[in-house]
Amino acid sequence: MLDAPAAAPALHARRRPSIALRLTLAVTLILLLAASAALWSAWNYGIQAANEAYDRLLTGASLQIAERVSVADGEVLVDLPSSAFELLSLARNDRVFYRVIGTDGETLTGYPDLPLPSDVGAAGQSAYEATYSGETVRAVMTTRPIAERGMSGNVSVVVAHTVQARIALARDIATKAAILVGAAALAIVLLAWFAVRYALAPLTRVERALLSRDPNDLSPFDIETPREIETVVDAINRFTRRLDRRVSAVQSFVADAAHQLRTPITAIRAQAQLAAGEESPDRLRRINRRILDRSVAVSRLADQLLSHAMVTHRTDAEPRELVDLRRIAIEAEQETRRFADADAELPLLDLPEEPVIVAGDRFSLREAVKNLANNALEHGKPPVAIRVTAGGGSARIAVVDHGAGIPPVERASAGTRFRRNRAASSRGASLGLAIAHEVAVSHGGELQFGDVGDGGFEVSLSLPLVEALP
Amino acid sequence: MIRGLVVPVLLALLATSPAARADDYDFPAKISPARTLTIGSTTDIGIIRPVIAAYQKANPAVAIRYRELTTRVLFAEAQAACAGDKPADDVVLSSAMDLQVKLVNDGCAATVDRPGLNALPDYARWRSQLFGLTYEPSVIVYNRRAIASWEAPVDHFALLDLLRQPERFRGRIGTYDIESSGLGYLFATLDDQRSSTWGRLIEGMGRNDVQLYCCTSEILDRVADGRLTLGYNVLGSYALAQAREKPDLAVAVPSDYTLVLTRAAYVPRQAQNRTDAADFLEFTQATEGRRILNDEALLFSPIDGAEHLFRELGASGGQNRTIRPIALGPALMVGLDQMKRRLFLKQWRDSLGIGED
Numbered sequence: 001m002l003d004a005p006a007a008a009p010a011l012h013a014r015r016r017p018s019i020a021l022r023l024t025l026a027v028t029l030i031l032l033l034a035a036s037a038a039l040w041s042a043w044n045y046g047i048q049a050a051n052e053a054y055d056r057l058l059t060g061a062s063l064q065i066a067e068r069v070s071v072a073d074g075e076v077l078v079d080l081p082s083s084a085f086e087l088l089s090l091a092r093n094d095r096v097f098y099r100v101i102g103t104d105g106e107t108l109t110g111y112p113d114l115p116l117p118s119d120v121g122a123a124g125q126s127a128y129e130a131t132y133s134g135e136t137v138r139a140v141m142t143t144r145p146i147a148e149r150g151m152s153g154n155v156s157v158v159v160a161h162t163v164q165a166r167i168a169l170a171r172d173i174a175t176k177a178a179i180l181v182g183a184a185a186l187a188i189v190l191l192a193w194f195a196v197r198y199a200l201a202p203l204t205r206v207e208r209a210l211l212s213r214d215p216n217d218l219s220p221f222d223i224e225t226p227r228e229i230e231t232v233v234d235a236i237n238r239f240t241r242r243l244d245r246r247v248s249a250v251q252s253f254v255a256d257a258a259h260q261l262r263t264p265i266t267a268i269r270a271q272a273q274l275a276a277g278e279e280s281p282d283r284l285r286r287i288n289r290r291i292l293d294r295s296v297a298v299s300r301l302a303d304q305l306l307s308h309a310m311v312t313h314r315t316d317a318e319p320r321e322l323v324d325l326r327r328i329a330i331e332a333e334q335e336t337r338r339f340a341d342a343d344a345e346l347p348l349l350d351l352p353e354e355p356v357i358v359a360g361d362r363f364s365l366r367e368a369v370k371n372l373a374n375n376a377l378e379h380g381k382p383p384v385a386i387r388v389t390a391g392g393g394s395a396r397i398a399v400v401d402h403g404a405g406i407p408p409v410e411r412a413s414a415g416t417r418f419r420r421n422r423a424a425s426s427r428g429a430s431l432g433l434a435i436a437h438e439v440a441v442s443h444g445g446e447l448q449f450g451d452v453g454d455g456g457f458e459v460s461l462s463l464p465l466v467e468a469l470p
Numbered sequence: 471m472i473r474g475l476v477v478p479v480l481l482a483l484l485a486t487s488p489a490a491r492a493d494d495y496d497f498p499a500k501i502s503p504a505r506t507l508t509i510g511s512t513t514d515i516g517i518i519r520p521v522i523a524a525y526q527k528a529n530p531a532v533a534i535r536y537r538e539l540t541t542r543v544l545f546a547e548a549q550a551a552c553a554g555d556k557p558a559d560d561v562v563l564s565s566a567m568d569l570q571v572k573l574v575n576d577g578c579a580a581t582v583d584r585p586g587l588n589a590l591p592d593y594a595r596w597r598s599q600l601f602g603l604t605y606e607p608s609v610i611v612y613n614r615r616a617i618a619s620w621e622a623p624v625d626h627f628a629l630l631d632l633l634r635q636p637e638r639f640r641g642r643i644g645t646y647d648i649e650s651s652g653l654g655y656l657f658a659t660l661d662d663q664r665s666s667t668w669g670r671l672i673e674g675m676g677r678n679d680v681q682l683y684c685c686t687s688e689i690l691d692r693v694a695d696g697r698l699t700l701g702y703n704v705l706g707s708y709a710l711a712q713a714r715e716k717p718d719l720a721v722a723v724p725s726d727y728t729l730v731l732t733r734a735a736y737v738p739r740q741a742q743n744r745t746d747a748a749d750f751l752e753f754t755q756a757t758e759g760r761r762i763l764n765d766e767a768l769l770f771s772p773i774d775g776a777e778h779l780f781r782e783l784g785a786s787g788g789q790n791r792t793i794r795p796i797a798l799g800p801a802l803m804v805g806l807d808q809m810k811r812r813l814f815l816k817q818w819r820d821s822l823g824i825g826e827d
Contacts, residue, residue, distance in 0.1 A: 078810075079813050080804045080809070080810045081804075085799075085800050086801045089799045093596070095575045095576075096575060108809060109809040110807070
């Protein structure tokens with residue numbers, strides 16, 4: 001007993017991450033993904049914006065230079081405007097390169113090894129990236145056609161600068177975007193936290209309702225539940241209902257059993273007292289005979305009560321298996337024979353060729369049939385038969401005798417519960433019927449009563465038939 | 471070793487270093503072991519000496535080899551060093567801002583990240599690689615005996631008016647021969663870009679038979695002793711230094727606009743002693759360095775040199791003057807363009823009325 005607390009945690013439901021934690025993780029993951037995507041596109045956008053802005057500088061400068069290209073004495077002259085370079089100086093810390101190419105492809109002035117674009121357009125501008133002087137440079141080439149006396153062709157002006165200012169601008173844009181994204185993410189996390197709490201509030205309500213409930217209160221919960229956990233609450237309610245049923249079944253069983261057993265045991269005691277003061281051997285033998293009879297009845301009653309309790313228990317607890325009713329009939333017949341008096345009548349078996357399969361609990365079914373058979377043997381008229389039939393989607397196992405059976409008035413209520421105010425002899429009968437009824441209902445079938453054509457009576461369990469497996 | 475002793479290294483001619491010449495000055499370290507800082511410069515040793523002395527006082531373990539070269543030679547050597555063909559100096563300091571910009575633009579400089587240099591105004595910094603260390607106006611000098619103070623040219627328009635006087639200035643005006651003087655060429659191109667008077671001014675000077683010189687000192691000497699009456703676009707730092715000693719030499723800072731040159735320095739990528747080089751640059755703009763630039767060397771500092779400059783001039787404050795510091799940046803490269811240079815020189819010659827050689 002001292003070790004009991006140590007073992008207790010194992011009984012708890014397995015701990016899994018809470019819903020709030022799952023939601024938090026999911027939201028965080030989504031946010032991380034979204035934020036990464038946002039930053040990535042912000043960086044790309046920054047580079048694009050910086051390139052657009054600074055390409056305009058390059059284009060402007062190259063246009064200004066191209067404008068100052070003139071022809072004098074058959075020579076192309078370029079009078080570099082300082083404004084072009086002042087424009088380029090707007091990218092404060094970038095190195096600047098330029099190159100002017102004449103009509104014959106010769107470098108007129110500037111850096112003669114400055115790279116040209118791979119595809120040279122006829123006229124207009126083309127912007128491109130290249131590596132020059134050990135650094136990445138962005139360049140714009142402006143091509144201008146000239147046509148003068150004795151000279152015609154294209155003059156190209158290439159203006160390039162390093163990309164420091166672009167990267168700085170892109171980084172600036174991206175940083176600002178990152179700050180925005182970060183702030184938004186933080187706000188979203190905060191709001192998500194509130195949302196999660198709000199969404200999970202019904203669970204807390206259910207939890208509180210469960211905890212605050214009186215342990216003896218087994219009535220269904222009547223609380224507002226969102227659709228998502230309706231099934232959970234329904235399951236809890238079903239569970240409590242079953243528990244309630246079980247508890248009341250046990251209670252009434254105990255009451256019934258006490259009542260049922262007390263009367264015959266009192267009678268046995270009275271007989272025994274009588275025997276104690278009796279001298280006559282004849283009378284003693286009679287008394288002894290009565291005690292023996294009563295004892296047998298009590299023993300059978302106890303057996304039935306236990307069987308009933310067992311059946312009730314198994315109804316909720318045992319898994320279903322595929323059972324052949326013919327086998328149930330044979331087993332029930334065997335058991336009946338085992339416990340019967342040597343001179344007693346025995347039930348006959350009336351079985352079909354084919355198996356009759358139902359899904360159920362073998363023990364419960366056997367008990368039910370055994371009880372019906374015992375009832376028939378005890379209260380009906382022989383010959384008694386156990387008959388198995390199948391048809392119309394249902395399987396039937398019936399016990400037939402040739403007595404009058406249960407009066408038609410009582411048939412409707414028969415089996416629901418044995419009555420206390422009946423004669424002791426028929427108590428066993430109604431308890432047997434109760435067991436059979438319980439088994440039939442718990443197997444999704446019913447207990448049926450019927451008169452047989454040639455003055456007989458039939459009690460049968462009608463159960464859903466499972467098509468025989470090939 | 472005696473403090474401040476300067477030893478022209480005649481023996482260096484025999485030494486293995488191909489860079490050593492008669493114009494190399496060695497300032498040995500005051501304590502050993504010594505590190506050597508090599509400075510390639512266009513600045514007269516006489517003018518820069520106080521700066522070097524103060525630097526060595528603060529950094530006694532640094533020996534300085536100061537190589538004084540002309541702008542073109544210094545540029546050629548720096549370019550060769552940049553290409554890896556020659557050993558590099560640790561500091562390259564030149565008044566030819568345009569050439570310095572080109573060297574840095576061509577990727578020859580190392581980045582120097584020193585807080586002391588961040589105080590420099592924007593025009594005196596480029597890419598954290600090129601730093602303007604001085605604040606030197608281009609000025610008009612004249613001989614007090616020849617031009618009275620009341621008719622002294624206070625701006626470019628006044629100078630134009632003076633030049634209209636027939637015969638008075640014939641052969642008595644001096645300025646740079648911009649074909650041989652890099653500094654003169656730089657001033658001329660900037661004058662051309664920034665003022666409307668430039669064309670008329672060189673025409674006026676051409677009419678008056680302007681005399682052309684390679685160097686600032688030649689103009690200053692001649693104006694001081696009266697051989698010339700007026701010198702145009704002279705480097706103010708040298709003029710002020712001379713004016714301290716020669717009472718006839720007067721310095722005028724035109725009030726309509728004044729170009730201000732800043733000697734530009736960078737640390738070459740291949741420099742051996744980058745740390746001391748950066749220290750040296752930073753030192754020139756620290757409190758002690760600025761004091762020497764402003765008060766002793768008369769080179770002035772871009773950070774706070776303006777007020778010292780005008781105090782030295784004895785002129786009214788700089789409020790109503792238009793000071794145009796030449797900004798370090800790619801715009802200076804325009805003048806270096808070969809075709810541009812050819813066109814500009816042709817225009818200059820045509821205006822002065824001198825034929826092609």
